[in-house]
Amino acid sequence: MPAGMEVSINGRPHQLAADMTVADAVLLLTSSAAGVAAALNGEVVRRAAWSSTALAPGDRVEVLTAVQGG
Amino acid sequence: MDDPFALGGETFSSRLIMGTGGAPSLDVLDRALMASGTELTTVAMRRVDPAAAGSVLDVLAARGIRVLPNTAGCYTAAEAVRTARLAREALGTNWVKLEVIADERTLLPDAIELLAAAELLVGDGFTVLPYTNDDPVLARRLEQAGCAAVMPLGSPIGSGLGISNPHNIELIVAAAAVPVILDAGIGTASDAAIAMELGCDGVLLATSVTRARQPELMAEAMRCAVAAGRLAYRAGRVPPRRHAVASSPPVD
Numbered sequence: 001m002p003a004g005m006e007v008s009i010n011g012r013p014h015q016l017a018a019d020m021t022v023a024d025a026v027l028l029l030t031s032s033a034a035g036v037a038a039a040l041n042g043e044v045v046r047r048a049a050w051s052s053t054a055l056a057p058g059d060r061v062e063v064l065t066a067v068q069g070g
Numbered sequence: 071m072d073d074p075f076a077l078g079g080e081t082f083s084s085r086l087i088m089g090t091g092g093a094p095s096l097d098v099l100d101r102a103l104m105a106s107g108t109e110l111t112t113v114a115m116r117r118v119d120p121a122a123a124g125s126v127l128d129v130l131a132a133r134g135i136r137v138l139p140n141t142a143g144c145y146t147a148a149e150a151v152r153t154a155r156l157a158r159e160a161l162g163t164n165w166v167k168l169e170v171i172a173d174e175r176t177l178l179p180d181a182i183e184l185l186a187a188a189e190l191l192v193g194d195g196f197t198v199l200p201y202t203n204d205d206p207v208l209a210r211r212l213e214q215a216g217c218a219a220v221m222p223l224g225s226p227i228g229s230g231l232g233i234s235n236p237h238n239i240e241l242i243v244a245a246a247a248v249p250v251i252l253d254a255g256i257g258t259a260s261d262a263a264i265a266m267e268l269g270c271d272g273v274l275l276a277t278s279v280t281r282a283r284q285p286e287l288m289a290e291a292m293r294c295a296v297a298a299g300r301l302a303y304r305a306g307r308v309p310p311r312r313h314a315v316a317s318s319p320p321v322d
Binding site: 010011029030034035036037038039042044046047062063064065066067068069070 | 089090091092093096099112113114115116117118120122125126127137138139140142152155156157159160161167169276
């Protein structure tokens with residue numbers, strides 16, 4: 001059984017299994033990836049790379065979408 | 071199409087760009103957008119809210135309105151560039167309404183950071199539409215940086231104070247080879263008409279519609295005002311005079 005790790009997703013701490021990816025982090029917040037973008041430690045992660053980008057303890061994930069504004 | 075509006079290599083028939091901010095509900099927003107006739111509308115990028123019901127993107131997709139992400143809330147060029155790249159990834163557009171503000175109280179653009187962000191984003195392949203001060207020199211610098219338009223403010227965002235320095239707007243229009251879009255400060259229909267009469271190519275507004283007592287009705291007013299102002303600009307107004315000029319023939 002892999003050890004867990006703590007990562008920050010949209011500013012909130014989450015306990016995740018050690019083999020989680022950016023795609024898993026996005027899924028925790030929304031089931032629809034349409035109109036969603038993700039950044040890992042401030043860098044944009046292309047959608048095609050979400051499932052191959054592993055998370056490490058202490059990582060900061062931001063998951064954004066469009067809202068009313070401007 | 072009579073008098074089409076060319077922007078960023080695309081052609082629009084409406085010269086009114088309506089933002090989506092401030093509407094009390096998606097339903098009110100939907101009806102206001104339809105009444106405005108807009109073909110391009112702004113959205114902001116924010117953290118996903120798992121509890122959110124409905125999405126502004128669904129409204130825009132259903133109506134076939136093109137989405138223009140903004141970088142509202144960014145204070146530095148680095149933040150704005152990151153937000154624009156996230157928007158490009160999320161929405162599949164390389165268009166961005168670039169906003170880099172100096173402080174929360176005035177929401178005025180930070181000229182230094184704005185120009186730096188514009189240069190970086192143009193270099194990264196974005197079609198950059200910068201929200202800028204009503205400063206002809208800064209507008210020129212943004213155009214030289216490769217921006218697809220310049221969008222000077224009439225007055226501070228959400229203030230509804232109208233166009234506080236029409237002379238500067240005229241100077242920007244006279245010098246610009248890219249479209250000039252009056253962005254921010256519109257309070258009511260006459261402000262939008264004046265922007266167009268000054269020679270602006272378009273008007274971008276949100277608050278004046280979305281926070282009006284009847285947003286749908288005000289959206290229609292803005293549609294008419296932008297169209298009327300544009301027609302008046304094309305028609306060429308009579309010069310103002312100090313004394314009367316009789317409009318009826320003299321009595322024999």
